[in-house]
Amino acid sequence: MNKQEFVQGNEACARGALYAGCRFFAGYPITPSSEIMEYLAREMPKVGGVCVQLEDEIASISAVIGASWGGVKAMTATSGPGFSLMQENIGYAAITETPCVIVDCQRWGPSTGQPTKAAQGDVMQARWGTHGDHPVIVLTASWVREVFEMTVLAFNLAEIYRVPVILLLDEVLAHLRENVTLPVAGELEVVERLEKTNGRMLNFGAGAHLMITGMAHDETGFPVQGEKAAQHLKRIVGKIEEHKERLMRYQGFYLDDADFLVVSYGITSRAVEAAVERLRAGGVPIGWLDLKILWPFPDKLIREIASHVKYILVPELNLGQLVREIERAAAGQAPVAHLGRVDGSLITPEEICKYVQDEVARVQRVCL
């Protein structure tokens, strides 16, 4: 039976990984992600898995890719500085179609920045951090229970699409503790390695010669150039782009009669939820789109909603990242504004209420 527990975000991530069948973790401790590894160092051996601390984040992602080709579901967790170091091999995972999960508990950056302060500044890095066109899936979460669910989903999508899946958390959610009822065995779907993947993935030791290379290659694994290289790239990017609609994860609130729309994700959605309830109670026709998947970006969804709202606000803990995609997708149908905060604190419900109320007043003046 499900029971109420008091759980930290990072612990929920670690437990979600075990639930999803992760049996290999490699990492290098870094605030604010360290509790994920701390938990797995203790619990992974109990389920016959391996948790190893390596010399840095480059070795960690390398070991994760190796473990995945060894036939095991594998994950690493880090924060901004470590995520930067992992970028090259995230590209290697993409071109070799290696299922793996990378958790990035975002902190204030760039560089060492403010290790203990929250940010949402890695949104673009998660999509474009490694060079070249490449496929990637980026998920996010706002609640401790959701961290668990999205970690499981990250593993499932990694197996189905054979891509690196990035889970973007942040310092506040990583360290937040709440009372939750976590899923019990069988409650969430878990996609197993060999059963449901597109194109069965053989692993080292399975009896076949494996040719795994970061070079452009064809289905035999040998390097190719020219049109065949183009085909390779288009196929691995296409397997995500073509399934965009199926991958969409979001929640919409009051979208039917909204004049003003707030689009948010991650920890910022907690402030938006509080603000939206207050604004609605005050008679403001506000709607809210809470994004759970950031990449592939839900262009079509934003385009449709933008066609029937008067104004879109995007609060983020950065100087303007996802807002650029929203503005692009809205394509001029509605003005898009950004409410950014980069002092290390969260955007508060009051800030959002005030911003929206000022904007409502301004629009009403213009209409009069």
Place this chain on the structure above:
Amino acid sequence: MSTRQIRLTGAGGQGLVLAGIILAEAAMREGYNVAVAQSYGPEARLGASRAEVIISTEKIAYPQVDRPDLLLCLTQEAYDKYISNVGERALVLVDSGQVLVPNSNHLKPKVIALPLQRAAMEQIGSKLVTNVVALGALNALAGIVSWEHLAAAVAERTPQKYRAQNLKALDVGRALTGTASPA
């Protein structure tokens, strides 16, 4: 709807996050929704540290404390930083041995100064339990959770070796309030 916002402040190493966890776990045992957020600097010890506890009968959307109903300050730095952001009806508890509160009677909100660390050292023999002494005092002053649930949460979160000590610390904090007077 009933929601309490509690901010526990002081220095890293004083066990403020643990105190927040204990308080929240006690409240959870009583059926409340709880959230504990923490904030600290890059130092391992002694930087400014705070824990924020929200206890509510409702779903807790925004997980950080906005204006606390209860504020605990174990250092002068914490008091100076956080005293301006409390409601007029808030209750503020400070460690009288660490925090100088400017004089007094007309002060709003109400500030109560108790020798939390001194009591921990003199009556338990360790300043490490100051956080639990403070919890005892805070709960006596504000009636946050039942003593039964608070003691159970303390017991669960402390190693066997220090359990009796910490349970006693809770009583010491509770007894301190018997002589409490406005600072």
